[in-house]
Amino acid sequence: MTAIPTATTTHLMTINMGPQHPSTHGVLRLLLELDGEMIIKAVPHIGFLHRGVEKLAEYRTYHQFIPLSDRLDYVAPFSNNLAYALAVEKLLGMEVPERAQHIRVILCELTRISSHLLWLATHALDIGAMTVFFYCFRERETIYDIFEMVSGARMNLSYIRVGGVSRDLPGGFLEKTRNFIAEFPARLNEYETLLTDNPIWKKRTVDVGVISAEDAIDYGLSGSSLRGSGVNWDIRKAEPYSSYDKYHFTVPLGKNGDVYDRYRVRIEEMRQSNSIVHQALNILPRGDFIARIPNITLPTKEDVETKMESMIQHFKIIIDGIRPPKGEVYSSIEAPKGELGFYIVSDGSSHPYRLKIRPPSFVNLEALPKMVEGRLLPDVVAVIGSLDIVLGEIDR
Amino acid sequence: MDNETIVTLVKNNFPEAITGSEIFRNELTIIVKKEYITEIAGFMKENKELDFNFLSDLCGVDRVGTDGVFEVVYHLYSIYKNHRVRLKSPIASNDPCISTVTGIWNTANWHEREAYDMYGIKFDGHPDLRKILTPDDFEGHPLRKDYPVDGRQPATLTEIYRKDETEA
Numbered sequence: 001m002t003a004i005p006t007a008t009t010t011h012l013m014t015i016n017m018g019p020q021h022p023s024t025h026g027v028l029r030l031l032l033e034l035d036g037e038m039i040i041k042a043v044p045h046i047g048f049l050h051r052g053v054e055k056l057a058e059y060r061t062y063h064q065f066i067p068l069s070d071r072l073d074y075v076a077p078f079s080n081n082l083a084y085a086l087a088v089e090k091l092l093g094m095e096v097p098e099r100a101q102h103i104r105v106i107l108c109e110l111t112r113i114s115s116h117l118l119w120l121a122t123h124a125l126d127i128g129a130m131t132v133f134f135y136c137f138r139e140r141e142t143i144y145d146i147f148e149m150v151s152g153a154r155m156n157l158s159y160i161r162v163g164g165v166s167r168d169l170p171g172g173f174l175e176k177t178r179n180f181i182a183e184f185p186a187r188l189n190e191y192e193t194l195l196t197d198n199p200i201w202k203k204r205t206v207d208v209g210v211i212s213a214e215d216a217i218d219y220g221l222s223g224s225s226l227r228g229s230g231v232n233w234d235i236r237k238a239e240p241y242s243s244y245d246k247y248h249f250t251v252p253l254g255k256n257g258d259v260y261d262r263y264r265v266r267i268e269e270m271r272q273s274n275s276i277v278h279q280a281l282n283i284l285p286r287g288d289f290i291a292r293i294p295n296i297t298l299p300t301k302e303d304v305e306t307k308m309e310s311m312i313q314h315f316k317i318i319i320d321g322i323r324p325p326k327g328e329v330y331s332s333i334e335a336p337k338g339e340l341g342f343y344i345v346s347d348g349s350s351h352p353y354r355l356k357i358r359p360p361s362f363v364n365l366e367a368l369p370k371m372v373e374g375r376l377l378p379d380v381v382a383v384i385g386s387l388d389i390v391l392g393e394i395d396r
Numbered sequence: 397m398d399n400e401t402i403v404t405l406v407k408n409n410f411p412e413a414i415t416g417s418e419i420f421r422n423e424l425t426i427i428v429k430k431e432y433i434t435e436i437a438g439f440m441k442e443n444k445e446l447d448f449n450f451l452s453d454l455c456g457v458d459r460v461g462t463d464g465v466f467e468v469v470y471h472l473y474s475i476y477k478n479h480r481v482r483l484k485s486p487i488a489s490n491d492p493c494i495s496t497v498t499g500i501w502n503t504a505n506w507h508e509r510e511a512y513d514m515y516g517i518k519f520d521g522h523p524d525l526r527k528i529l530t531p532d533d534f535e536g537h538p539l540r541k542d543y544p545v546d547g548r549q550p551a552t553l554t555e556i557y558r559k560d561e562t563e564a
Contacts (some may be wrong), residue, residue: 047529220503
């Protein structure tokens with residue numbers, strides 16, 4: 001453990017980094033105490049985006065919360081939808097049709113790629129590599145086109161429902177996705193030629209923001225930020241959900257726990273995600289895209305328009321909501337940023353009694369002072385980038 | 397390690413501290429007296445068979461309306477053993493305080509600050525117990541059930557962050 005350095009100059013300078021600063025990735029304010037260019041103390045201030053989502057959840061029915069979950073980590077809405085839906089499904093003790101599970105996997109892995117692309121683009125831009133930004137956004141655009149085909153929206157998708165997904169995959173989806181995943185590995189190699197062996201990139205990232213495996217666990221890091229320190233923990237492997245046990249993929253690990261290792265881990269994760277999507281497209285079974293359980297899942301649009309019973313069922317679910325049994329569950333998934341958990345306490349009514357979100361970015365950001373204290377000011381930018389935070393889910 | 401083995405092991409070591417346990421949807425909840433929370437949390441982490449090295453989550457729950465208590469809920473996970481447990485500790489609502497677990501898991505720091513901000517639960521021995529999400533001038537604890545969902549305070553952000561400028 002490195003000791004907190006003592007000042008060498010007579011005047012310590014305190015500066016505000018953020019809340020309006022391009023490299024804080026949102027409204028994060030860091031209060032930095034500087035000795036020359038060296039950081040003596042870093043204190044993050046958060047909460048500028050606090051909307052009280054957990055409070056709102058207590059006044060919404062279980063279905064009504066889905067659109068709110070989109071707005072947590074807004075660059076990975078499918079993962080948020082899925083984590084929430086899985087928690088409610090666990091509370092209800094219900095099964096999801098196989099086709100829906102595989103559709104969820106395809107979309108969540110595409111989400112992981114798009115989230116990691118945004119991370120790579122902005123992280124590289126922060127450190128000064130501008131070209132990567134344009135390349136990443138080009139590929140991300142294709143993924144967003146796919147999302148638009150599926151859900152009708154580009155950002156706040158709300159596609160996943162309790163019990164399945166809102167509608168079946170549209171025509172042309174498989175072809176477009178196949179084209180994307182066929183092309184993507186070559187694009188990834190292209191990014192790597194720009195960065196991986198680039199001496200400037202390495203000077204900015206190798207041995208910067210180091211955190212040991214023990215400290216990473218102690219600070220509660222999860223996702224790629226934890227695996228960069230060499231801890232082999234991926235919820236998709238440890239506690240498989242949504243049929244992840246049927247897929248073959250490896251969990252990339254770093255060694256030193258520095259910014260460079262976290263970069264390598266995420267790059268490799270995109271390759272693995274690409275391969276998972278490829279496998280999923282090949283084994284995607286036919287069948288229902290949502291469980292058919294009256295009182296819980298919404299009937300199809302077609303049935304609502306043609307059948308009296310379905311219309312009543314639809315009306316009852318929308319107005320009354322679903323009523324899970326009394327009890328409490330915690331369910332978490334491997335979101336692009338780490339362990340995204342939902343803790344739901346039900347009192348048997350149509351609203352959650354308490355809903356707690358365990359956002360990965362919130363916990364990952366907590367370790368930032370540990371990584372930057374005693375380092376130089378420019379390293380803060382590199383370390384924030386490597387943690388891949390989104391303030392939407394930190395502040396909730 | 398399965399749920400029954402965990403609960404027996406903990407009960408055998410702390411017979412006087414455990415007031416109950418339940419298993420719902422294959423998730424184990426152990427209810428702990430608040431005086432023993434640091435001791436039990438330390439045991440959960442240090443015991444080689446349990447090895448709960450990862451604090452997933454920590455939060456408060458408002459049960460004042462029904463039971464007159466706040467609950468502090470800890471979600472523990474073991475990365476190497478791959479098992480989970482939930483600890484729950486009820487604390488009286490007229491004096492909501494409990495010992496901190498920051499000495500056991502550093503990650504508890506921000507979670508406890510959040511529970512303090514949202515419910516007004518005080519964590520004794522916390523190194524830096526400040527509000528975390530709400531603004532400095534914000535009054536009350538928004539996740540308490542008696543706090544209204546609508547209405548906003550203070551009226552504008554200018555009142556908080558630019559107070560000096562408006563006074564001048």
